Structure formats: structure tokens, C-alpha cells
Amino acid sequence: MIYLKLLRESLIFAFNELIVNKVRTFLSLLGITIGIFSVISVFTIFDSMEIYLRNSINSLGSNVLFVQKWPWMDNNLEWWKIMNRDEPSLDDLDEINKKSELMEAASFMVGTNKTLKNGNNIMEDISVQGVSYDYPRIMNLEIQSGRFFTQLEANNGRGVALVGSDVAENLFPLTDPIGKDFKIGGYKTYVIGIIKKKGDDAFGNSPDKTILLPVNYMRNFMNFRNSGGSTIAILAKPTISNEQLRDELTGILRSYHRIKPGKEDDFAINETSVISKGFDAFFGIIAMVGWVIGGFSLLVGGFGIANIMFVSVKERVNIIGIQKSLGAKNYFILFQFLFEAIALALIGGLIGLLIVFLLVLGVNAAFDFGMVLTLGNILLGIVVSSAIGLVSGFVPAYQASKLDPVVAMRSLS
DSSP, rough: OHHHHHHHHHHHHHHHHHHHTTHHHHHHHHHHHHHHHHHHHHHHHHHHHHHHHHHHHHHHOOTEEEEEEOOOTTOOHHHHHTTSSOOHHOOOOOOOHHOSSSSEEEEEEEEEEEEEEEEEEEEEEEEEEEOOOOOOHTTTEEEEEEEOOOOOHHTOOSEEEEEHHHHHHHHSSSSSTOOOOETTTTEEEEEEEOOOOOOOOOTSGGGGEEEEEEEEEEEEETTTTGOOOEEEEEETTOOOOOOHHHHHHHHHHHHHOOOTTTTTOSSSEEEEHHHHHHHHHHHHHHHHHHHHHHHHHHHHHHHHHHHHHHHHHTHHHHHHHHHTTOOOOHHHHHHHHHHHHHHHHHHHHHHHHHHHHHHHHHHHHHHHHOOOOOOOHHHHHHHHHHHHHHHHEEEEEEEETTHHHHHHHHTTT
């Protein structure tokens, strides 16, 4: 109970200091407020960016491997050698489907940009993706209405398409596009499905502005050997690790391409963890920048709190003398001023967090970007401001606790 009474008394002293010395308290707490605002706002912005980026990366699938011509990240990249590689082919996909025992599904993907036309409605430079039948099992395709193409449509290269929501709205305004036709490069194509609206991801890609076609139908529009971006996506079975699947795929493709032992692979096998590791380093640097930005303000705020506490001790020397003459222990005086310093710092920190919260609400209302003030950042702001109050208030509180009661009482005269 004594500690609860001590805490209550210290909080009363702290609020009295705020009320009696408004200007001095405001200027002193301003440093803490700005410091917490700077640190937490930077962390909030970049945490929101990180969540957005990682969600975009995870949408590719953490247990999916991508066979491609180019590696995603390689510090020892010898581009002149990679330039001579062939693009992954449908024959490679067939070989993987025949030989792999560790995969759940595999899909070929290739893309280009084309002009779409439906009467007077024209859309230029639209992403057109040719995909094989197992694509939805790997890439988590969400269909708003209609259906995906059948195995027969995929094998025969039928002129059917799934269109993004933006494409549907622009090519077929005020009407249901399912069953309607439009033209890609002069070829009549029928809409059989609409992809669920999602907006742009962190890399600027959007299913809303995309068309999915059977890969064999895609042959009408482009030469796969010179596509510059053919990909085979392979989903691992639930109990299989990416490393196990990678080893199996490497063996299958090296054997099929007749690569001799000791020779380099003529393909790359990529996975999303490579991108995630790159972002880990990037956001580690961002965290350091955040601390540097807010650190100076926090330092100034700490000196401000210390200044308030030194003045507070000087103004209350007589009260300390009376408390000690009535039997107050040194730790009672020490904790009293420490609690006061922490309370003052917390007030500044909470104001800073409130400003960040209002900033988040404003950004989310004005822009199509999901900023998030996480619980971790809220706790960080509270802990940091409390720590600054503790450190800044310790020396004044220690001096107050060591005052001689006789000397302190003389200040009454």
C-alpha cells in the first residue's frame, strides 16, 4: 500500500508541476514529444511499408520455387553468360511434371503487353499473361465471377480469358463481360471469368489490369523463346522443404538439358526468401535512421526532464526536510522524484504517440495505403519515454534522497 500511496503522491506532484509551471513544463516536454513522434512515426511508416512489401512477397508463395533464366539476386552475377541461356520452356514443364515426386503442382507463365479492343473501347499496354492449367493451385488466384479455363481449353489453346476488374470495367462498361468477346491483336477472345479486385502490390503489379490466357493460346501473340520472362512456378508438397524440392528440380533439369558434371546450370531456381532477406537488411538500416532522427530530440527531451527535476528538488527542499524529520526513508524520497520524472516523460511520450495516431488516421483517410500503428510501436514509445524519465530523473532524485534533514529544514527560515 505504501508504494501505491507513493505513486499517487508522485503523480499529484507531477501534475502540480505541469499546472504551476506551464511554460517551463511545455518547453521541457516538447523535446520528449518530438523525439517520440520522430522515432515512432518513422517506425510506423516503414513498418507499414514492410508489412505491405512482405504481403506482396508472400502472395507469391513461400513454398513456391521459380525456374527462370535470370537469378533474382546474385552478387557474383556474370550477366554475359546468363544472356546466352535459353528461356524455360513448356518442354521443361512437361519433364518436371513427369519426373518430380516432391512437387504438388507446376505451372508455366509468360507475359507481354498488348492492346485490347472491344468496339470503340480500347485499352493499350495491358499485361497479358499466358498460364498453364495448374496456375490457380500455385498463385492463389481469386475469381470474382465466372470460372478458370478447363484442362481441355488449356491443352487446345482455346481463345478464352480471365480479365482483371479494371479491364472488365473499361472494355465492357455497364454490362456483364462474361460470355462477351473482345480482340487481342486481331484474335477474338471470349471472357469466361473476372479476377477479384485487389489493387496494386508493392512492386506496381495489379491483377486488376491483367488478362490470363491459356498458354497455348498465347502462342498466337509471342515467341516464347524470346519472351524475356518465361517462368515455371513449382509448388512443393506440404511436407517437403524448398531445399529438397530445389535439389530434385536441379537434378531433373540438368539431366534433361544434358549438362555434364562440373558444368554450371543453364537455369536459375529462385524463391521469395531471397527477396525477404534483401528487405531485412534494408529495413535494418531504416531502423538505424529512425533512431538517429529521433535520438537528438530524445536527448534534448531528457535534458529538459532533468532540468525540471533539479528545479523541482530545489523548490521542495523544505518539504523534503519535513518528510525526513517525520521518518521518511531515503528510498521514499528517491522513488517519489523518480516517479515524478517518469510521469512527466510519459506525458510527453503519450502526446507524441497521440500525434502519430492522428497522422495514421489522416493518411489512411486521404490515401489508399494501409498505415498501421502497431502495438509494438506503441509499447516502444511508452518504454522509451519511461526510460528517458528514469535516466533523466535519477541524479536529481538521488540528490534529493541524500539531503541532510537538518540542512533541508534550515531552508524554512
